[in-house]
Amino acid sequence: MASGGSSLDPTALTRLRQALQPEWVHTVRARRIAAGALVLLAGASALRANPDGDRAAVLVAAHDLAPGVALTATDVRVEHQLAATLPDGAQGDLAAVEGATVAGPVRRGEVLTDVRLLGSRLAERTAGADARIVPVQLADNAVLDVIRGGDVVDILAAPDSEPDAQPRVVATDAVVVLVSARPKAATGANDRVVLVALPAPAANNVAGAALTQALTLTLH
Structure with a gap:
């Protein structure tokens, strides 16, 4: 229906012209439309992130891990997780962590990171650059039952x-990184230790004092 202007309906002449067009014209047009759609789809696929490319292999705990455990191949498993969600220092090489000591409790399924394992990275994160981890055997083992990883002593x-x-005070502001577990069988030997992180000079002072003196801790 016309309303003060040209009609939106095709004229009889236009309909006749379209009807008289050969079939190959319609086929070529359809092919061009399909080709254009494929080009657009290819471009969209190229811009879309590849889910596999955004994932990385990481090691996670196969079961709950207790502090002081030396890792074996049965303690961890490999998972492929989104790289953007992984914590800093996530470990992906089994050979690099096998035999390493767990510094704190780790839950099943937790991603293993460098600061979960005893080593230079843990010392650095805990007590600053050039820090050291030193074992301390205390005169009174009862103290070990009241301190935990992260305590400052x-x-x-x-x-x-x-x-x-x-x-005399030989070191201040030491950070506890690991307390050795109580032995399952009573041996009577004073063989439990606490590992603390300290700057290198203070760590050396503590190690030297332990050779000839009895040591104890005070908690902050």
Whole structure:
């Protein structure tokens, strides 16, 4: 229906011209439309991120891991996870972590990172650049039952041969990274230790004091 202007319906002449067009014209037009659609689809596929390309192989705990455990191949499994969601320091090489000691509790399915394992990266993250991890055997093992990884402590020393000597502070602001587990069978031996992270000079002082003096901790 016309309304003060040209009609939107094709005229009789236009319809006749379209009807008289040879069949190959319609076929060529359809092919061109299909080819254009394929080009657009190819472009969209190229712009779309490849799900496999955005994933990375990482190691996750196959079961709950306790502090002090030396990792074996049965303790971890490989998963392919989205790279954008992985934490910094995620580990992906089994050979690099096999035999490493777990520094804290790890839940099943948790991605293993460098700071979950004893090593230079853990020391650096805990106590700064050039830090060291030093084992401390305490005069009183009962203290080990009340400290946990992450606690900040001061370390005191007193000569074994001088019962009346005043203890002296040999290191401050040490960060506990691991407390050895209580042995399953009572042995009577004082073989439990606490590992602490300290700057290199302080760590060396503690290690030297442990050779000749009894050590203990105070908690912050």
